[in-house]
Amino acid sequence: xxxxxxxxxxxxxxxxxxxxxxxxxxxxGELIRERDAEFEVIHxxxxxxxxxxxxxxxxxxxxxxxxxDDMPGIVDRLRQADGLIYATPVHGFGLxxxxxxFIERAGVGYLxxxxxxxxxxxxxxxxxxxYSEASVHNQLVDNLLLNRMILVGSGFPALLRNTEAxxxxxxxxxxxxxxxxxxxxxxxxxxxxxxxxxxxxDLLPSYDRNERIPRRRLPV
Ligand SMILES: Cc1cc2nc3c(=O)[nH]c(=O)nc-3n(C[C@H](O)[C@H](O)[C@H](O)COP(=O)(O)O)c2cc1C
Numbered sequence: 001x002x003x004x005x006x007x008x009x010x011x012x013x014x015x016x017x018x019x020x021x022x023x024x025x026x027x028x029g030e031l032i033r034e035r036d037a038e039f040e041v042i043h044x045x046x047x048x049x050x051x052x053x054x055x056x057x058x059x060x061x062x063x064x065x066x067x068x069d070d071m072p073g074i075v076d077r078l079r080q081a082d083g084l085i086y087a088t089p090v091h092g093f094g095l096x097x098x099x100x101x102f103i104e105r106a107g108v109g110y111l112x113x114x115x116x117x118x119x120x121x122x123x124x125x126x127x128x129x130x131y132s133e134a135s136v137h138n139q140l141v142d143n144l145l146l147n148r149m150i151l152v153g154s155g156f157p158a159l160l161r162n163t164e165a166x167x168x169x170x171x172x173x174x175x176x177x178x179x180x181x182x183x184x185x186x187x188x189x190x191x192x193x194x195x196x197x198x199x200x201x202d203l204l205p206s207y208d209r210n211e212r213i214p215r216r217r218l219p220v
Contacts, residue, residue, distance in 0.1 A: 006037040006189045009081035011074075013088035013099025015045050019167045020127040021087050024160050024178060027169060028085060028125070031182045037189070040081075042074055044098040049074075051101050058108045062210050065109030074102075075110045082189040083121035084149065090128035090136050103143055111147055118148035118206040121188045123181050125158045133159040148206050150192075154184035 010028065014021035025041050032039040047070040058065060065071065078084060088099040095103070111117060122144035126133045137157050144151055158181045160174035169175060196203050 002190075002193050006082045006186060006193065007080060008032050008037055008039050008083040008085060008185065008189070009078055010039070010041045010085040010087055011078075011099070011102065012041050012043045012045075013086075013096045013102065014043075014127070015096070015098060016089075016167070017045075019089070020160065020162050020169075021089050021125070023167055023169050024125050024127055024158075025085070025087050027175070028087075028178060028182050031179060032186065035183075035186050037186055040077070042077060044102050047074065049098075049101055049105060052104050052108060058112070062113060062213055064113065065105065067105075067109070071105050071109060075106060075116070078120075079116050081120060082193070083123065083185045084117065084144075085123040085125060085185075086140050086144065087125040088127070088136065088140070090126060090131065090133050093132040093135065095136055095139060107143070107146070113210050115148050115206060115208050118208065119192070119204045120149050121185045121192070122147075122149035122151050123158070123185045125160065125178060125181075127160045127162065129163050130161055133161070148208065150188060152181075152184040152188045154180040 010025050012021055012025055029039040029041070049071055050067050050069045053067065086099070089096045091097065094100070124137055124140045124144070126136050137159060141151065156177045158174060158178040160169070160178065161171045162168055164170065
């Protein structure tokens with residue numbers, strides 16, 4: 001139907017191989033591939049990502065971070081996607097640290113300058129026991145919107161609970177929310193693809209500017 005398949009890339013913030021977050025993403029991947037779309041998971045635990053250093057350079061520079069690690073390659077993979085899923089466990093009532101570090105480094109080091117993720121369709125999966133999943137979900141909503149992504153309403157948020165010691169997908173309500181989210185994301189990616197074919201130049205301009213360049217009035 002399209003010249004290339006719709007591509008969804010997920011960022012996984014779990015340290016645990018085959019844990020709840022990996023299982024949730026495997027399931028999302030099955031649903032995505034069933035609809036002939038491509039799916040790739042970037043496991044942050046497999047990458048070298050430095051936390052932000054105290055240099056503070058990015059507060060004055062208008063170009064990307066110069067710390068040498070895997071971040072530029074990860075951001076390039078995100079750029080290739082039509083849709084992005086941010087998936088993370090809750091740790092200590094907040095984002096698990098891999099996801100927190102990713103959001104800080106990607107955000108201030110790369111994304112703030114040109115907002116390359118604008119108009120990608122965003123999705124969020126949070127796994128936890130039952131404490132503060134909603135706060136973590138809200139933080140990710142803010143971050144996706146900050147990056148000008150499109151969040152498609154699909155019902156209840158995809159919060160997957162597991163109170164067992166063993167990893168498992170045993171939260172039926174959470175799985176239902178995940179399924180709805182994935183399908184609505186794919187539907188919106190398809191809609192955007194079709195519209196881009198018809199209106200390639202003026203589809204959803206972001207009126208954006210590099211945040212480090214002084215503000216001027218937006219063109220009307
Ligand atoms: C260090 C640590 C802190 C956690 N803190 C919370 C928490 O504050 N709230 C919660 O609901 N679950 C908490 N959990 C449980 C995990 O969020 C939950 O088991 C999650 O599904 C784990 O995902 P994973 O299997 O991908 O690692 C914590 C787990 C760990 C290891």
